Every structure is written in C-alpha cells, then in structure tokens.
Amino acid sequence: MPAGTPVLGAARQLGVDLDSVCGGRGICSRCQVAPAFGQFAKHGITSAEVALSDWNIVEARYAEKRGLAPGRRLGCQARILSDVVIDVPPESQLHRQVIRKDADARPVEMDPALRLCLVEVAPPDMQAPSGDLERLTEALRTQWGIEGATLEPPLLATLQKTLREGNWTVTAALHRSSAEAPPRIAALWPGLLEGDLHGFAIDLGSTTIAAHLVSLRSGEVVASAGVMNPQIRFGEDLMSRVSYAMMNPGGAAEMTAAVRAALNTLLQEIAARAGVQTSRILDVSLVGNPVMHHLLLGLDPVELGQAPFALATCSSQNLPARDLGLGALPVGAQAYLLPLIAGHVGADAAAVALSEAPDRSDELMLIVDVGTNAEILLGNRHRVLACSSPTGPAFEGAQISSGQRAAPGAIESLRIDPETKEPRFRVIGCGLWSDEPGFAEATARSGITGLCGSGIIEAVAEMRMAGLLDAGGLIGSAQQTDTPRMRPEGRTHAYLIHDGSTSGGPVITVTQADIRAIQLAKAALYAGARLLMDEMGVDKVDRVVLAGAFGAHISPRHALVLGMIPDVPVARVTSAGNAAGTGARIALCSLAARRRVEALVRKITKVETAIEPRFQEHFVAASAIPHASAPFAETRRTAPLPEPSFNAEGPRRRRR
C-alpha cells in the first residue's frame, strides 16, 4: 500500500470489511478503526503511533463536535504512513457476525439487502441537459462504483424536492434483491442520514401474527409484538378459511384485506413503541404457511384445500411492500417472502429449516413444528426431508372437554403421584404448584379455567405413568385404578383434576374422548415423522427439536411418554422456540441466508403423507401410548410405564 493511503481506501483494496455511509467524507463515522501499537511478533512488524498520519481538520472537527472514543480514528481520514496494525471493531463492520440469543447461539452474518450511501449529485446544467435521476445514478456510479441503480417509481415524484433540500447531497438507501441484481433506490434523504435502517421479520400464523423490528445494522430485535390473526373470524383453522373462500364470492379478498390491515396496525404500533421512524423501515421478511402466504399475496387459497394441493407459486418472492398493501411502510420499502416447500409445508417450515439448519448437521435431526398442521423436517448434511401431518387442533386445546387456549388460569403443567393418584399442577400466570402454600391466593384472580395444550399432553402422559390409562388409551374405572378421582361418565371414565364448582369455577377432567382426540393427534404426528424415517431408511434419529411457540412449552419427557415423537434420550429433545420467526429474522438480515434457504428448499425431498399407504399403517401403530410396536426403550429407562389393561369393556366401544 503506498504511504499516504487512507485506512478506508486500504481496507477496500484489501477486501477488509469496513463500513462507510458518507464515502470517505469524514462525517458518518461508520469507518472508525482502532489502531494497535507495539511489537506484533505474529505479524512480524512494529506498529508505531507515527505509522498513522496526525489528525487532520476533518477528523478533529468530527471529534470536537460528535466525540470519538479514545484510541479510535476515522478510517477515511487517518492515512497509513508505514507498517501498522489496525483493528476493525465489530460496529464498523458491515458484515459483522451477530450471535443469536437463543439456546444454541449460532452466529448470524449480517448481509442485509439495504445499505446507505451518501452521494453528491451534480446540479442541473442548462448546457448539458440531463435528468435529476440520471445525475443521481451517475453519482452512485462514479462515487460508489454502483452500476445500474434504479429508483423505485413512486419515489420519482419526490426526487426533485429531496435533491434540492439536500443542496444536491443526499443519502440513498439502496436495496438489492440479490448480490448480483442492480440495486433499487428504496429511499432518499436530504444530506447525511444518521442512525440505522430497520426491517420487520414477520411470522404470519393462522392464529397469531408476530412481528419483530430489527436493526439492519446490529441485527438486534429492538421490539416485538403479536396480534391475533383477524382471519379467525372467517374460520378458526386453515381448512375452515379455505372453505370460507370457496363458499363466499370475494371471501378470499376479504381475508386478504383483514390480514393486511392487521399487519399495518401491528407494524405501526411496534415502530411507535420502539421510537423508530417508519421512514427508516425499508425491508420486510415474511413467513407463513401456504394458506396464509397465498391470502397475504391476494391469491385464492381454494386449490390448497383439495388434492393435489397446488400452490399458485412456490418460489421466494421479492416485491415492493406496497404490493402487499403494507401502507404503514414507506413507498420504497421492499418485501421478501421465503419460499414454500409444498402445498402443506410452507414458508414457515422453510424458515425453521433455515434457522435450525438440519442441512448443516452431522447428527440426524427431527424437527417438529406442532400446530393444527404439524410440519416435520428430518435430515442431516446429506439429505433433508419434509412433510406435514394433519394433527388437528387437539394440541391447541380444541376438541378437548376442558381444553382452552393458553391464557392465564389454564393448567399448563401437571404431575400425578403414582401412589396416591393425586394431581398437582401449575396454571399460566402463577409460578407455584397447586400443592404449594399461597397457590389459592395467587390464582384467585385468574381462576383455574381449563387445560391448555401443554397441560393436556402432560395430563395424558402422567395418567399413563400413574397407571390410570392403559397402552391402548383406555381410562380405568375408580375400582381398577383405586382412586375416587375416577368418575364414571356413561360407559367410560373421566379423571378429575380440579373441581372448581364450589367457587363457581369449572370442573376440570380428562375424559375418554379427550384421550382419543390426543391419540389421533399424536399418532398423526408420529406417523409423519416415521414416514420420513422410512424414506431416509433409518429407525432412529439423533435429536428431536420441538419448534414453534407451542413446542417451547411441551415437556420433552411427557412428549416421549405420550409417543408424539420417536424414542430418543430425553436430553436429546430440545425446544427451538419460535424457529420460524428466527428464520424470518435471519433472512431479513442476510441476502446469503435468502439464497441458502432457497437452495435448501429446492433440495428438500417432499413427502406427501396423504398419498402414502404406509402413513395409515404407521398411524394405527402410533395410536397406542407410547406405541404399539416401537419399544421406546430410551423412554422406559427413565419413565415408569406400568402396563395395566382396562380392556374388559373396551373393544366394542373403540369401534364406535
């Protein structure tokens, strides 16, 4: 490097990642570096203070006005005079690594679609007439080496004003849909724009819409919130919404309008709460299942309700956010929809795959996102498979006699003493177990109102371990189980968890019908996983990951006892939290990640459970608790699984 080269220039020539918005004008301070002085045996050089030029007037003025931390220099002003060691602090790196805060803490490399560039645009010249736009793109070319930048058409109307307000110096937000694509100017500000750009990572669930506001500089989530998906008023689950679209002309458009309106409100609220100007929120990544995805795009979901479950489009989508009706965002804001895997396996599952990265795992991972429809991924670095399985709504507390949504007052955890057959439990909103002192007072306000999804799973598994339930799923009578909590109900029995009737509350029981509903759901889930294992040619997996908000609340031990998932040591079952949301956030922060998920989705082998004859076979065997034929040896090692049989009056009833 010739003596006198500015550090920023040297970094660019060497391909060192050093940020800059102002392009070396000494005003944005993004290129701060930390020179290190002393002997560096590792590099074989001595780095002396005189190796960098003294502060010039630009740097001094910046330090005086805005402050510069001790030891820091502006990379665009400090010139290299001789050998020197220079550190680039993470905040000066454009493509810094960001450590995810969730359990496994894999790093995310920042590679956002947006960047800021300050440009000085030539003023108009009567003798060489040209357009403001053409002079702006020419300035991007000569000052930043950016070829072929285009302006988002709606911005053209404000271009003249912005250029003149900034006295021909403007900050452009450039958006690329890929590293190769020529950038689009997504926003323009007069003068230098300080601070960060932001984006939204959005997980569009059938029940809940969750959005995370993310700094596109640090990759951090600055605010998150969720709202109920207003489409619920057209149908609780996906199939009822598809039916609504089928039965009502204009019904799909109604649902599109509803979800878009809810999104706009949600995004505005989050931005306002975080104190982030919406004008800086210029990118959005979106995930959702195929029906949610199609409805958001304004596509009729009817085809998704019947074989062959044809998607209108399955590829990732780059489009202006305004084309999704996201009027809460600036007109130039862009959106990225992750690709869909299959007619039942959506962009949410693709996002889970991106986040959990089975394709980078040496171990064989089974990833299960439990909902009304469970999405299942199985794979390792050699191959990844995917399917969905129609578990139905039982895991969400629906079709369960005492079932309810997860809300304060719902029993979320439950234990049954194998000797006394007495239950104890915890409810949402209270940290205490029901047999601990102060529980009654602590729950007086919420009451004890029912069983949510995790509660019912634990209740059934605990009943099985306490010998109240046989492997076939039959509840024993009071006599057979030796507890007065078992109450006859017609020709079956129900286990009493809590009688709130004396205080005007509900009587919470687990009925034989509840057990049957849970058996159907868990058998479907297991059968889907098992089908993928067949396709992979294995009969065990190394790890199980429970994804999704609900997955985070499922007790691995109880899931194993119930036989929801294949048998593994309990420590090998982990929760990935909202992996779909995390995947959306990774895609928001990184173009490379977008390419990765697109390539991964193309590579995934899709298995359609509906047409696989073996699915039915697996389903039947998986109806038993934990399973009719699989030994579940790992689970039995730590969990007592007594084998009573309450079969006496069983067979006839089961056939009904």
Next chain:
Amino acid sequence: MPAGTPVLGAARQLGVDLDSVCGGRGICSRCQVAPAFGQFAKHGITSAEVALSDWNIVEARYAEKRGLAPGRRLGCQARILSDVVIDVPPESQLHRQVIRKDADARPVEMDPALRLCLVEVAPPDMQAPSGDLERLTEALRTQWGIEGATLEPPLLATLQKTLREGNWTVTAALHRSSAEAPPRIAALWPGLLEGDLHGFAIDLGSTTIAAHLVSLRSGEVVASAGVMNPQIRFGEDLMSRVSYAMMNPGGAAEMTAAVRAALNTLLQEIAARAGVQTSRILDVSLVGNPVMHHLLLGLDPVELGQAPFALATCSSQNLPARDLGLGALPVGAQAYLLPLIAGHVGADAAAVALSEAPDRSDELMLIVDVGTNAEILLGNRHRVLACSSPTGPAFEGAQISSGQRAAPGAIESLRIDPETKEPRFRVIGCGLWSDEPGFAEATARSGITGLCGSGIIEAVAEMRMAGLLDAGGLIGSAQQTDTPRMRPEGRTHAYLIHDGSTSGGPVITVTQADIRAIQLAKAALYAGARLLMDEMGVDKVDRVVLAGAFGAHISPRHALVLGMIPDVPVARVTSAGNAAGTGARIALCSLAARRRVEALVRKITKVETAIEPRFQEHFVAASAIPHASAPFAETRRTAPLPEPSFNAEGPRRRRR
C-alpha cells in the same frame, strides 16, 4: 438439413423469420409458407412437389376447419424431404417490413415488444410439489427456450383460474423491454388466442391528445382519434400550466389526474370504435413535451418553468401502464415513454428525430415542429443538433386580432392580387376560393370567422409580396398602398380581408399589432434554426421539414417569404405531418427503434437558446421580412418582394 425436418424447425435452425404462436402444434397457422416448384437456376436446384411431405392429419384437419389458401402449407407440419424452395409470405414473418403510408414511405421493421406463445403447462403433482407459476415458466423454458420469464404481479391472482380453464394449455403474451431483458408475462389466456395483439401510440400535446391503435402484427393503424387536452382548463399554454402547479398546492396532481382520465376515456373509445377488445391492448408508446411528460408521470413540472429547466428524468421509461393510471388497459399492459432531449425539447422532438431520421440523411436537414414552443433539429448522418425556441402562440392564432383556432369558418389560405390588392381566400370546411361561384352558399353555415395560423402566415406573406407591408414590418397607409382596403387604426393601418358585419359576422383585418406578433414568433423560430446552423458551422441547409399537425398546413412558399425558415428552394421544404405521432408508432412497433431513438438522443448536441448571446442578435436580424441581412436569394427567385418603405412616421412608433 436432415430429410424429414419440418419447415418451421428448418427456419429456426437457419435463423429464417417464420412466425409461430402455437409452437408447432398446427393450430395457430402463423407459420404458413408458400413452397415454389420448378427449376431454380439462381439456387442451382430443382424444387419438386415431392420435396415436401404429404399433408398429415393435423394439416388436413386445419385446412378443412379453417381453410388454407391454395399453395400454402403449415410450416410446422410440412416436412422437407429434399431440396425445395420455400417463400415466407410477409404475414408469416414476425419481423416483417411495413411500408409507412406517409410521403417518404420509409419502411418500418416490425420488432414489437410483445409476442404470443402457446404453452402446455404440467399439471400439479402431489409427489413433486411446485407452484403453478413455476410450472408455467418451466414450460416456457422447455417449449420455447425462454429463460427467466416473470409474471406481472397483478396477474398472479388470476393465474390459477386461467390455467385450469385452459386445461393447462394457455397462450402467454410475453413482453420484453429490450431484446436482452427476460420477458414478463403481460397477459394469459386459456387455450390458443387467435388474432392479433394491439398497442397504442400516443402523442400527448399541450392542446391535443392523439392516440393511434396499432396492430402489433401488421403495424397498421386500425383506428385513431384525438381529444382536447383537459389540462387546458388549468392554462392554455405550457408556462401557464407550470404556473398553475407553482401557485396551487396539489395543482400538478390535479393536472396529472385530468390527463390520465382523458387518456383512459380516449383509449376506451378508440378500442370500442375499432372493435378491438381492450384485453388485447398490451403495449403503449408515449411522446410529449417535457411538461406533458412530467405531468403524465405525476412529476412536478415547476422546475421546467425556470432556468436551468431541470428535468426530473430524461431517459426513456419502461413501466407498467397501470403506473401511469391507465386503468382502461389490462393490468399487465406495459408502457414505453420515449426519452427527452432537454428541458425544453421533449420526447415529441425525440419521436420526430426517430421518424425523420436526420441521423441517417446525407443531406443537411432542418426539421421544425412549430407550436407555442418550436422544437428544431438540424443534422445529417455526422451530427444532429437540437434546440427549442419560444415562438409564442401567434402561429396558433392567439394574440392575433382576428385570430382563431383552426376550425370551420377560419381562413386557412389567402392570396392578394399584387395589382388590385384585393384578397381571395379559402376557409376551413370549404374547398372553394372566395371568388369562385357558390362560395357564399358553401360557407353560409360556418360563416367566415377569423384567421387560423396558416391563414395569418399567408396573409402576412401575401401583404409583403403585394407591397402592402415593408421589409421592416410596417403596414402602408391607403394612400401609400393605393387601396381602400387599408384602414387607419390609431396611428397605424389595418388591412381589411373580409367585412362580415352586414350579415352579423366579424370584420377580419390584419393589424399592425398582428404583424408585430407574427414578426416576434417567426424571428424566434428563425433565430433558433440559425443558432443551430452556427453551431454546425454552415450558412445554408439542404432541406427543411415542417413537422407537426400545424406544419402540414403551412405553405412552404409563404413560410419562406415570411422568413420563418432559412432560405432554400421552395421544393426543398416538405411537410412531415404528425411526425411525433409517427415516431411514437415506430417505437411501439419496434424494440430496435427504441434503442435507436435512445442512442440518437444521447448523441444529439443540445443547444439552449436562452443562454446563447447570439440568439438575441439573430432574433433582431430575423424580425425583418424575410430578413434584415440574409439575402433569401432562392425565395426572391420565385416570389416578388417589392421594397417599399413606409418608414415616414415609423421610427418613433416602433420605439414605443
């Protein structure tokens, strides 16, 4: 070519231009060929009837159902068995040459942005899930070799329905913005679409909006119409519209809405009248001056009203027609706006340059588009220059005492007998001269109402030739000119053309103020042309072309006598009619022409009259009729130009 190759396949391999929409399925008939049989010494072969395969069932069925002219074969069905001579009739050529019907009959090569392709799309497959869109683009790739086709986003919502209606066979209209750009699917129809696609070539004038509906197959204009530009209610001329935008918040948006609404109505009317479904009108080319161009795009024109006359954008624009508010056209329709040359020299001038092609001329051409603002081009194949000159509205009959728009009753032509000084004239709507029998009856209905632009030009030139007006522009008195038609008016004189007062009509005269207004206008026009000649380093031109609707009505002889244009033999002054509209039509029909006009506009040397000191000098000299210093020898050779001087009382008055 191996024996058995279909003619269509052979044409493709040889790069012969042979159309096909159905891709060789024998149903579209676009690939009809005419085999020629006999000895062809030129080609050194004998072409026998057995050189082509017999009719197969597909061809026979087509001929039976739809008819096939004698001697014609379907190129996709007839197979080549041995040497054969085959003619491709023009209607089977995609890139056929179309002879323009106007005076100079230059051919236009068809190279439209749109083409039709029939594709058979794979139906959805549960076992290999993919999107309808992805299967459609895959079919275009495998069946037509078209890579990277994208679908116009609003069409995605109808894609599923169209594919199923067509039972997975659809016709796609593919639009390319350039030969290299991947095409966009602009429209889709179930099954095979028969017939042609169409486009509109639109000339957006300050006064009139003209649109031509053009077949994109034949290049022919199937219908044309014009409407008054409704922006006139915001201001008659460009500058008053710019002022309206400056003085009224939202004024520019009002004018944008007005012109878009008028366009939609006009396009719908033309399509309806021509019996062309709007669903087939998928491309639009637009030209207009910079203010019209900016207002159409929704851009504030205020900068165009003051130096340095900065354009918001000067490049050609490719954008969806819906982004111009053209809701009358299908959602997938595309628009092309020709590039602008400078702040005063718009896309209309660029279209004139494309149509008149000075850059392909050996002769030095001066092309003048006369309007409130005259656009002037000067050039030959070595160099082209452009400027605009502020002629004002006098040539359009405004600011003229008896002036009026060109409408029935307006005097459009006029002759003055040099002996008797008596005028005779013709009015619009009547073919007779005023001294011919039957004139009074023929004009009884319209009346004789005033002088339109061409009338005033002829009147002034005739007055000059009849010795009623001196070279300085002064009208002589009755005594000086020896005619009672000369009437005193204050201290000046006016020449009476027609006294309609006895029958309740107007008295039509040419006043001294009228002469002054025409002098200002013609001097500005001449000075602009002369400035370009200076820049080119010449003092004469080879040809003068009068462009524009008004230009078509100007008498070359009178224009020369008046000194509007530089002196050339009168036969070298021609009219190009609506050259801007013709240029728009050429651009509509040909991507190559779009590239040509873009390259030409970049190459044109722009001269800004407002900042050229010599403009004022040229303007003063050009105020004389025909000119103070230029000899106008060619004009004097055929036109009498007596040299009276009515100067006696002149100088004082002139200084007022």
